[in-house]
Amino acid sequence: MKRTESTRQRILDSALQLFNASGTASVSTNHIAADAGLSVGNLYYHYKSKQQIIRALFDQNEAEVLLALAPPTDRPLDIADLELMMKANFQILWKYRFLYRELVALLIEDPELATSFRDLRQRGFGNFERLLQYFAQSGVLRPIQDAEELSTLTHLCWLISEFYISYIESGQGLLQTVEGEGWQEKGLALLRHVISPYLPTHPKSP
DSSP states (O other), X not given: OHHHHHHHHHHHHHXXXXXXXXXXXXXXXXXXXXXXXXXXXXXXXXXXXXXXXXXXXXXXXXXXHHHHTOOOSSSOOOHHHHHHHHHHHHHHHHHTHHHHHTXXXXXXXXXXXXXXXXXXXXXXXXXXXXXXXXXXXXXXXXXXXXXXXXXXHHHHHHHHHHHHHHHHHHHHXXXXXXXXXXXXXXXXXXXXXXXXXXXXXXXXXX
């Protein structure tokens, strides 16, 4: 069982690296098998198609996001938690950048993935909105009483997170490792700018 799980993870690791570097359209299951050091038959034993591999990477991405944005249960949230969560979010976006770069095309090509993604977005949006409320209740952010204001802030943070990589790569081409580090910092700066008016020490705060 452990060997099977290890092989499946090896396939996913190879696919993720290749998809990020070249895009899903340019990468075949033969390429993934060769990179993972497996026969094509062995790869198909674990995953029947490239779409299954993409779905598995989507599930892996979701699990990592949920873990990174889970608030501590043994103490109140503080400003360091907010910064750590924002950084972790962008690190995961960078790790799975092919998903966000090719999001619309992947959802059109795979209705099953599209259903999973829309369910995730609905749940994720609600979870993130509640997370912002937790930060407000802990005093990290000023109280946000108006539901529309809270929804707007959530939308702004979500849009920056989900689509910033597509915005950057549409103008620069596929980002590589060193460039990606700079991209993460710029994305973080945008998020900080959006959230800063809600910090209690900000001059616009009541």
